Amino acid sequence: MGGDAISAHRSFQEAPLLRILALTGFAGLTLALGSVGTEPMPLRPDRSRAALTSLGQDYGSLQQWATAIATVTDTMPPDGSEHARVLAHQLARLILPLENRFEQTTAALSTAQLELALPLWERMAFAHAGFAMLQDRAAALEEDPGLQPDELHDLAAELSAVLEFATEIQQLLLELLTTPVPTSIRIT
Secondary structure (H helix, E strand, C coil): CHHHHHHHHHHHHHHHEEEEEHHHHHHHHHHHHHHHHHHCCCCCCCCCHHHHHHHHHHHHHHHHHHHHHHHHHCCCCCCCCCHHHHHHHHHHHHCHHHHHHHHHHHHHHCCHHHCCCCHHHHHHHHHHHHHHHHHHHHHHHHHHCCHHHHHHHHHHHHHHHHHHHHHHHHHHHHHEEEEECCCCCCCC
């Protein structure tokens, strides 16, 4: 029994030492983890300018196609239904990726940028709704065995008008989002 008393006495004396060591270790770990979390989180890279520029390039490419199709359908004979259907298919195929590109561009903008540009962004969304409708019409025309070239010409003209509108909005957005915001803070 005497040995048990000595062991208990040692355990009692060592317990505070172990507690102190454990608390010291815990404090060190807390400080280490705390210092990792105090560094500022890196900002998300601003991809808005690149996304808007790319979207504008897509508009330009599609505008060239719309102009070419309008020109070709002007000179196409009325019985050129098969050729018109092939062009309608091509047009539907070219319009389709704009929806995904618009979503990517929206995702590239920060919440602050979207709030700043909300009225313009709503107009851009309206233009993209027009693209979706025109894409559906082009897809329907490609299935029409009696397609007349003038119907495709009208579609190309409508697409061209929507593209002009979207391009204008895209350029205004690019200008708005790349112009520095005036501030009262002066750096000297």
